[in-house]
Amino acid sequence: MNGSGMKRRAFLTGAGSVAIGLPFLESLQDRSAWAADGTPVFTLFIVAQNGVVNKNFFPSATGALSATSLAANPDIATSVLAPHAANLLFLKGINYANPGPRSCGHAEGCVQTLTGLAPGSTGNTAYAAGPSADTLIAKALGDKDPLAVYSGSKGFIAERISFKGAGAGQVRAADVNPYVLYSKVVGLAGTGTGTTTPGTTPPVDNVAKELANRRKSVNDLVRAELNSLKNMSVMSAADKMRLDQHFQAIRDIEVNMGNMGGGMGGGTGPSCSKEGLPVDQYEAFRTGFAFKGTQMEEYVKLHLQILAVAFACNYNRVATLQWGDGTDGTKYDVASNAGLGWTFHQLSHRVQSDSATGNNMTAETAHHEIDIVRMKSLLVGLDAFKAHGLENNSQIVWTNTIADGPSHSTRGVPMIVWGNGGGYLKQGTYVDTAGAANAKVLNTLMAAATRDVSPTAPAIGSGTFDGMKA
Numbered sequence: 001m002n003g004s005g006m007k008r009r010a011f012l013t014g015a016g017s018v019a020i021g022l023p024f025l026e027s028l029q030d031r032s033a034w035a036a037d038g039t040p041v042f043t044l045f046i047v048a049q050n051g052v053v054n055k056n057f058f059p060s061a062t063g064a065l066s067a068t069s070l071a072a073n074p075d076i077a078t079s080v081l082a083p084h085a086a087n088l089l090f091l092k093g094i095n096y097a098n099p100g101p102r103s104c105g106h107a108e109g110c111v112q113t114l115t116g117l118a119p120g121s122t123g124n125t126a127y128a129a130g131p132s133a134d135t136l137i138a139k140a141l142g143d144k145d146p147l148a149v150y151s152g153s154k155g156f157i158a159e160r161i162s163f164k165g166a167g168a169g170q171v172r173a174a175d176v177n178p179y180v181l182y183s184k185v186v187g188l189a190g191t192g193t194g195t196t197t198p199g200t201t202p203p204v205d206n207v208a209k210e211l212a213n214r215r216k217s218v219n220d221l222v223r224a225e226l227n228s229l230k231n232m233s234v235m236s237a238a239d240k241m242r243l244d245q246h247f248q249a250i251r252d253i254e255v256n257m258g259n260m261g262g263g264m265g266g267g268t269g270p271s272c273s274k275e276g277l278p279v280d281q282y283e284a285f286r287t288g289f290a291f292k293g294t295q296m297e298e299y300v301k302l303h304l305q306i307l308a309v310a311f312a313c314n315y316n317r318v319a320t321l322q323w324g325d326g327t328d329g330t331k332y333d334v335a336s337n338a339g340l341g342w343t344f345h346q347l348s349h350r351v352q353s354d355s356a357t358g359n360n361m362t363a364e365t366a367h368h369e370i371d372i373v374r375m376k377s378l379l380v381g382l383d384a385f386k387a388h389g390l391e392n393n394s395q396i397v398w399t400n401t402i403a404d405g406p407s408h409s410t411r412g413v414p415m416i417v418w419g420n421g422g423g424y425l426k427q428g429t430y431v432d433t434a435g436a437a438n439a440k441v442l443n444t445l446m447a448a449a450t451r452d453v454s455p456t457a458p459a460i461g462s463g464t465f466d467g468m469k470a
Helices: 067-071 077-087 103-113 133-141 176-187 204-216 223-230 237-257 279-283 294-313 342-348 361-387 438-450
Strands: 011-014 018-021 042-048 089-093 147-151 318-323 392-400 413-416 429-432
Touching: 011 294, 018 103, 018 147, 018 318, 042 438, 067 077, 067 318, 077 089, 089 176, 089 438, 103 133, 103 392, 133 438, 147 176, 147 294, 147 413, 176 237, 176 294, 176 361, 294 361, 294 413, 342 361, 361 392, 392 438, 413 438
Parallel strands: 042 318, 042 392, 089 429, 147 318
Antiparallel strands: 011 018, 089 413, 392 413
């Protein structure tokens, strides 16, 4: 640690990879990652594929949402989310930088969704023209890289959501095996003896393993640096007291984690707890994972539920979930697809083709039924975030790479936000953005995500969409 040139985001580090943010210390004239006077906001971007059936997705009229009004029309896909109406913000009419496909609308839509920029190239190899919102948030926080998880086969258009920067090769790899994040969050990381496909078999987390095996506090791993910092001649008595209080608070969190991390502390804290998780389902993937299309939605639910725990435990503040390959080949078992047997991508095209566009009305109905299935999966995730008490300091963002399947248009893309982003966002309402640029919507979300650490939020271009602010 350099006492004469502390960065704004200061940490103590030990055991090779443990990092603990410092509180605000007047003596060092800088604010830390977890300032005592700041409430962290957690951000999850969920990016789905193939568009939606817009006429049957949101309610017919904008305005206030209630559980009663949202549930009143069960033919509307988002009626499934009625139990969470008070915490929902629906946005329609969002426009991406490119109005439509130049070559492959799915890949080009993917790379615009979280960057707010026109693609850096076209076709199925399209890449981003800049970093994605999750990356910008993580950089502003000075924290670790964003979490990235994935549900789907990694086929024609695989990871294409989270980007470290502009250009080819900047996409962030995502974990397909839900056990990978589960093992890290609950401190049960193992070596894995199954497939060696990247992102499918969890690595050994030596720090988590040490803590679990030795029942040590993370404070113990940075004890030497902590003592060195407290002994600095510039450190005031008030700052020494703040340090003691900060590290006691960390220990209190560990105690409240209860059965997390191999049982450190022995408490049973309700927020940071694996209570309610389908542990047996995660453990089934301990030794490896092979994606099965028939289980697509089950994997999504597992990813969402463990992400809720990850946020509740402050494991990370930002994450992405890509929901399906860009040309999702899942065959959904919905009523209207029984006689067709088409993939989701083909249904979205309204013809049994991955390139042509048709107008099969049965396919449209099947697409709408899939929208409902997917909203039910999202509901399971929102229930988990709610159970962990995250509605007032989170923003769980669901969106799509295109507006609808047949046209592949990126004009009028829908978005759902759950949680008020620390009081920054409207709740219980449905807003027509009237063609607001996706970049401005992302800028608003990034401002909510980072305002506890910086008055200047990261931005893509300039401007925010004020219509979504509280």
